Amino acid sequence: MHEMSLAGSVLEIIEDAAREQGFSRVRSVVLEIGRLAAVENEAMRFCFDAVMQGSIAEGAALEIIDVPGEGWCGQCATTVPLDEQYAACPRCGGYQVQATGGTQMRVKELEVE
Amino acid sequence: MCTTCGCGTGETTIEGVGHGHDPHWHVHADGTAHSHAPLSIAPPRAGRYRQVKAQDMALDPEPVQGDGLLHFGHGPAGAHAPGMTQSRMVQIERDILSKNDRFAASNRAALEARGFLALNLVSSPGSGKTSLLVRSIAALQGRVPVAVIEGDQQTSQDADRIRAAGAPALQINTGKGCHLDAAMVGKAIQALEIGEDGVLFIENVGNLVCPAAFDLGEAAKVVILSVTEGEDKPLKYPDMFRAARLMLLNKCDLLPYLSFDVERVIENARRVNPAIEVIRVSATSGEGMPEWLAWLERERADVLAGKQASTQLPDPRIAGTESGQAGVR
Numbered sequence: 001m002h003e004m005s006l007a008g009s010v011l012e013i014i015e016d017a018a019r020e021q022g023f024s025r026v027r028s029v030v031l032e033i034g035r036l037a038a039v040e041n042e043a044m045r046f047c048f049d050a051v052m053q054g055s056i057a058e059g060a061a062l063e064i065i066d067v068p069g070e071g072w073c074g075q076c077a078t079t080v081p082l083d084e085q086y087a088a089c090p091r092c093g094g095y096q097v098q099a100t101g102g103t104q105m106r107v108k109e110l111e112v113e
Numbered sequence: 114m115c116t117t118c119g120c121g122t123g124e125t126t127i128e129g130v131g132h133g134h135d136p137h138w139h140v141h142a143d144g145t146a147h148s149h150a151p152l153s154i155a156p157p158r159a160g161r162y163r164q165v166k167a168q169d170m171a172l173d174p175e176p177v178q179g180d181g182l183l184h185f186g187h188g189p190a191g192a193h194a195p196g197m198t199q200s201r202m203v204q205i206e207r208d209i210l211s212k213n214d215r216f217a218a219s220n221r222a223a224l225e226a227r228g229f230l231a232l233n234l235v236s237s238p239g240s241g242k243t244s245l246l247v248r249s250i251a252a253l254q255g256r257v258p259v260a261v262i263e264g265d266q267q268t269s270q271d272a273d274r275i276r277a278a279g280a281p282a283l284q285i286n287t288g289k290g291c292h293l294d295a296a297m298v299g300k301a302i303q304a305l306e307i308g309e310d311g312v313l314f315i316e317n318v319g320n321l322v323c324p325a326a327f328d329l330g331e332a333a334k335v336v337i338l339s340v341t342e343g344e345d346k347p348l349k350y351p352d353m354f355r356a357a358r359l360m361l362l363n364k365c366d367l368l369p370y371l372s373f374d375v376e377r378v379i380e381n382a383r384r385v386n387p388a389i390e391v392i393r394v395s396a397t398s399g400e401g402m403p404e405w406l407a408w409l410e411r412e413r414a415d416v417l418a419g420k421q422a423s424t425q426l427p428d429p430r431i432a433g434t435e436s437g438q439a440g441v442r
Contacts, residue, residue, distance in 0.1 A: 002291055002323035009209045017205055027200055031209075038326060038352055086351040086385045095384050105209040113200040 003043040006105065007051040013107045014057050023112035026057035030109045034102035036069040036085045065108065070101030126286045127301055128269060213327055216295035220302065220330025228310040228420035230413045233331035235353055237346075238319030240339040241363045243271045244396040246314055247278040252406055254279055257413070258311030262301045264293040264318045271316065281305060292323040295330055310417060312409065321350040332412060333358035340364050340371055344378040351385040359390045359408060366395040 014026055029048075033039050041064050048062050069082035073089040074096040080089055082099060089097050208214070224231045234242050246261060253259050261282040263271040272284035283301045285293060298315060307313060315331060317324040325334075336357035338346055341364055347354040354360065360382050362375065379391050392408060394401030 002326060005290065005292075005294065006209050009212055012212060013205060013207050013209070017203060021203055023201075023203070038322075086355065096387075107205045107207050107209060109205055110203045111200055112203050 003039060003047045004051065006039065007044065007047040010048065010107055011051055011055055011057065014110065015055070017110065018056055018112075021112075023110075024056060025113045026060045026110050027113060028061040028063060028111040029057060029107065030063045030065065032065045032067055032104060032106045032108045034067040034069060034104045036082065036099050036102040037105045038085070039105060041066070067102045067104060069099065069103075071097040071099050073097045125288050125290060125297060127297070127304060128272065128284045210326070213295045216299055217328035217330040220295055220299050221332075223302065224313065224330060224332075225416060225419055226423070227307065228417050229307060229313050230311075230409070230416045231313040231315060231329075231331045232412075233315045233317055233324070233329050233334045234337060235317045235321070235324045235334055235357065236319060236337035236339075237321050237342065240319070240337045240342070241396050242316050242319070242337050243274055245337065245361065245363060245394065246316060247274060248396045248399070248402065249314075249405070249409075250275065250278045250280045252402060253312065253409075258308050260305050260307045260311060260313050262293075262298060262305070262313065262315045264297075264316060266290070266318065281307075287318055291318060291320050292327050293317050293329060294327050298329045310420075312413065321346070321353045325350075325352040325356045332416060335359045335361060337361045337363050338378065338382075340368055340373040340375070340378075344374050344381060347378065347382040347385050354382050354389065355386045357386070357389060359392065361401075361405065362391060362393045364395060364397070365393045365400050366398040 010029065010031070014029065018024065018026075031044070033041065033044070044064065045062055052058050052060055069084070071080055071082040071089075072078075073080050073091065073094065075094045076089060076091045078091070079100065080091055080097065082090075082097060082102065085099055085103075086095070087097070088095055220231075234246070236242050243263075250259050250261075259280040261272070261275045261280050263269075263275065263282055263284045264287060265271055265284065266287055266289075268286070269284040272282040275282035283305050285297050285301055287293065287297075293315065302313070315329055317329075334353075334357040336353055336359070338360060340362060343349075347360075360379075362378065368375070375393070382389050382391065390408070392401050392404045394405050
């Protein structure tokens with residue numbers, strides 16, 4: 001359930017941005033979440049609604065951009081698509097794959113007024 | 114969750130850290146605290162918060178059992194602002210964990226400057242973390258300063274056990290939280306008043322999932338797996354085994370009574386983390402303790418060498434102090 005504290009961090013980022021940029025209401029929040037980031041999107045949606053209550057982002061729409069996973073296979077010496085962290089290389093079946101993309105969790109943009 | 118401002122990770126308490134109950138206090142990850150009255154009597158907007166620095170709240174350095182309450186929630190609830198209608202898009206591009214990571218970096222710098230080796234001990238509940246710590250403290254006593262931060266959802270039983278073993282300990286109760294975060298640990302380090310050139314054990318909440326994602330500023334994560342658990346745990350919970358530098362295979366005195374395959378669990382752990390080191394131990398029989406203590410000494414030597422190399426640099430601050438806050442902003 002660490003999605004709850006991640007949602008809390010999202011709210012902190014929103015509130016920091018509100019102070020810096022002078023907005024008072026958030027209509028929608030766009031998150032970029034990699035498929036290898038160990039975040040359950042459904043749990044994040046649930047926690048997001050709960051945490052935003054009573055804040056400037058109460059009732060804001062949540063858009064999650066799903067970023068595909070990518071890894072570097074040491075044996076194939078190439079970048080391969082990766083559906084889950086620590087999965088075997090889809091080309092050679094080996095486990096020498098380092099995740100290189102799709103691990104991010106970012107607040108990308110906000111629609112504010 | 115705090116019904117007044119929606120702090121999702123409310124109910125975190127740190128023993129012996131000053132507080133106020135009425136009005137209701139919240140300390141934020143950036144080190145500021147605010148208080149507000151219960152919702153029913155809260156005046157709207159500006160009058161609802163009083164911003165103070167955590168430093169202003171009398172922190173009691175002695176970890177004593179108190180009715181203390183620090184909330185590591187997030188920002189104050191804003192209020193609706195009707196009448197503004199023009200909407201616009203704002204680019205943010207900020208990592209969700211960036212704030213935790215800044216606090217962790219600040220903790221790490223402060224610990225390194227003091228020559229303290231900090232280890233984040235992670236495992237499922239019941240793996241024997243506390244028993245192993247009690248035994249390790251006994252072995253280190255008189256030679257190396259040891260301090261312990263205990264994380265649990267509720268009770269101070271673990272910290273009591275550690276104190277009985279002879280080391281200063283501070284209990285953090287996370288309430289609903291499933292992990293420790295760097296801001297909590299920064300506060301706890303401050304309250305513990307650790308000295309120099311020692312070892313800080315941070316016993317995380319028993320949970321093989323969430324603590325993997327939160328850097329606390331430790332030198333290394335140490336995962337403890339007991340042989341009464343399954344050999345497949347490294348595959349089922351790969352994030353944690355990937356994040357750890359060392360795996361302690363605990364309760365090895367029970368191996369004759371179990372069908373646990375030691376070679377297979379090591380193979381599984383190395384599949385998710387080829388570099389992970391493994392030491393077989395038993396907190397009961399003492400098996401493997403010399404190897405574990407030797408590992409600690411090697412890590413400590415690295416930290417002490419790092420401290421000597423950087424003695425010219427100014428002293429970094431710990432997360433949560435006023436200046437620390439400025440440092441991590």
